[in-house]
Amino acid sequence: MLNTWKTILLAGMIVVSLTACVNQNGGAALPEGDIETSANKDAKTLKEASTSTNENNELKALFKKSVFFGDSITEGFMFHDVLDIRNVFGEAGKTAFFAVKDNDVAKLVERNPEHLFIALGSDDILWPTDNPLQFAIQQYGLLLDQMKEELPHTKITILSVTPVTEKALKEEPRYSNIAAYNQMLKELARKKQVKYVDVSSIAEQNPALYDEDGIHFKAEFYPLLLDFLKGEL
Template sequence: MSKNKMIIMLIGIVTLLLAACGNQSGSRNPASLTLNEGDNPATSKQASYKKLFQRSLFLGDSITEGLSYHDVLNEENVLAGAGKTAQFALEDVEELVKRKPEYIFIQLGSDDILWPTDNPKEYSLSYYAQLIDEIAGKLPDAAITLLSVTPVTAEAESSEPRYLNIGEYNEGVKELAAEKQVGFFDLSPIVADHTELYDTDGIHFQAEYYPILLDFLKDKLGYGINTK
């Protein structure tokens, strides 16, 4: 075989190989490698919670803040922060009203029971009552629901004995809800069923707790959207 024929044959083989590789690459749609929000069950469920509670606002302390911190809900649906008490929450009423929520969930008390006063429960609930009155007065059509203070672990109670008063405080919140004719949900059952979701301090919760909380509220309120 002449040198020229051999070169022509090699060029032909290389051309065929390149064409084959090109066809193989072309058979895969690049778009199929892109993960859309709906293709990821976790992301899709997270988006469902944000949609479901887009007309809601959660007011509370650092435990409530976990909803936005862990990106379970959007920040505009959460008005919370570390150290928040019923007294300090009064400062948030103006901002809360600006957001015009239709459903308001309030979870306060975890910091209130630690307040350095002779009767933290009585002191806190007096401000809690004022908070409800102010919100209801400015947003009369909004549905207000009080959430109980979540229990802490035995270790956390041992480190801070004032947490032993959580049960008594929650009874006060329940009575206040009845007095003000607003909703009240006791969260202790879902915490008892998921003790593995406590954070290391035995007070706060890991990210996985918050979808469970929202499922609980969804079922209680009969929201008509499936997040599963």
């Protein structure tokens, strides 16, 4: 009889011991060191997210009187919630020709920005004409004339076309004209007396920020671009 009670007591101790090794959610409990490590990682992640949010809010405040006008790359400011919708006028496939044709300047006048950043060209250089670069620059010039007339107090800055990856260049050889087109943009800016800023270095120094297509960019690219442009305000 005594042996029977000893057996029951021993079995109970084993059950209690096993239960202690299981957390309240029914999963295996982590060793104390692992719990601390996991907590530290969570705290670090939350801190980084909070810092990123604060930085984005600061950038939004800094550029609240600016508008970025361009194609799908510009659209990324809005898509990734880097800037507010009112500060972005970007459409996939947008070119200087379409901007003139669609009278986009009238829509920009409604926003009345203090500073206008123009980022067009990635689609312009693919225009199906005998001389797409010359055609694109001609249309860009017309667009600038409209902007200067309708927005006389707005500071206008032309941004260079960002380079593409080798993979994208192999798939679309016409992107090899980006450097030549940027030179034409620089000259156009001088002629029209607006600012030109070459932003190519941001992409070149951060190749990991390209999207899979090698043309567009991940969310992390945009705060870097804004930080680069702060001095233009």
